Amino acid sequence: MNLTDRVVVVTGGAGGIGSALARRFAAEGAAAVVVADLDGDAARAVAGTVGPVAHPVRVDVTDEEQVSALVADTERRYGRIDLFCANAGVATGGGVDAPDTDWDRAWRVNVLSHVYTARAVLPAMLARGGGHLLMTCSAAGVLTAVGDAPYTATKHAAVGFAEWLAITYRDRGIRVSALCPQGVDTAMLSEGLTAGHLGAKVIAASGAVLTPDQVADSVVAGLVEERFLILPHPEVAAYALRRAEDPDGWQAGLRKLVRRLTA
Numbered sequence: 001m002n003l004t005d006r007v008v009v010v011t012g013g014a015g016g017i018g019s020a021l022a023r024r025f026a027a028e029g030a031a032a033v034v035v036a037d038l039d040g041d042a043a044r045a046v047a048g049t050v051g052p053v054a055h056p057v058r059v060d061v062t063d064e065e066q067v068s069a070l071v072a073d074t075e076r077r078y079g080r081i082d083l084f085c086a087n088a089g090v091a092t093g094g095g096v097d098a099p100d101t102d103w104d105r106a107w108r109v110n111v112l113s114h115v116y117t118a119r120a121v122l123p124a125m126l127a128r129g130g131g132h133l134l135m136t137c138s139a140a141g142v143l144t145a146v147g148d149a150p151y152t153a154t155k156h157a158a159v160g161f162a163e164w165l166a167i168t169y170r171d172r173g174i175r176v177s178a179l180c181p182q183g184v185d186t187a188m189l190s191e192g193l194t195a196g197h198l199g200a201k202v203i204a205a206s207g208a209v210l211t212p213d214q215v216a217d218s219v220v221a222g223l224v225e226e227r228f229l230i231l232p233h234p235e236v237a238a239y240a241l242r243r244a245e246d247p248d249g250w251q252a253g254l255r256k257l258v259r260r261l262t263a
């Protein structure tokens, strides 16, 4: 997919990665970029920086009615959705003792919202015989977010769901991509570091922390190549291979890193 004249929706569009995607899609010539976020004021502010093709919408992606309305309103306004980026996500910094409210929020934002998205966008995309879904998952979905159990479990589920969609719908014209970055310099990471969360410390110690614009570069390249797995940190593929070949060795390496960071 190239972005020229495309109608795009980005959830979590007011955040670090989402706003970079929105700006980049507009720069690539998108016809419309819907900047959708729980924080309506921030979505409006980001839309202002994206330019005249941007349209801000306040949406809670954990509410199926709101996701359906976002899709229906966009289709009514612009005639179609070519690319839907389910990018909103939350970290918790918690372990097994994280309260059920944190587990529930992670499940609803990181996974169930992707199901609501697929239900809402697929009918029109299938009728037109084309469309692209980009799910922002995480390297935590193919590896592990040490220090954040709800994030790890739900991001694994998000990758699994994206792969299921890709296999099920590819032959009917639907493309699916799973975006799996490691560390990215956004509020999610900086707030985790400020709060002293182990997960954020591990990310910061595990390799390059990319800018959201660098992630947007990888996304545009991945969309053009219609790749399923988009890895802004290419080393994640090697880590995933190592983890699959030698899970015990992989875990021992991470335990060593945790011991070093918590000594």
Ligand SMILES: NC(=O)c1ccc[n+]([C@@H]2O[C@H](COP(=O)([O-])OP(=O)(O)OC[C@H]3O[C@@H](n4cnc5c(N)ncnc54)[C@H](O)[C@@H]3O)[C@@H](O)[C@H]2O)c1
Pocket (backbone or CB within 6 Å): 011, 012, 013, 014, 015, 016, 017, 018, 036, 037, 038, 039, 059, 060, 061, 062, 087, 088, 089, 090, 091, 109, 136, 137, 138, 139, 180, 181, 182, 183, 184, 185, 186, 187, 188, 189, 203
């Ligand atoms: N920052 C990283 O290191 C990193 C690494 C891998 C993956 N990710 C993923 O990238 C995505 C974007 O995160 P980010 O780093 O830009 O963080 P961010 O906190 O800057 O942005 C997240 C955005 O999602 C919005 N949001 C949260 N709950 C929502 C809801 N219920 N409905 C609608 N919007 C909601 C927030 O208001 C915020 O604007 C997330 O899915 C995150 O898990 C981030």
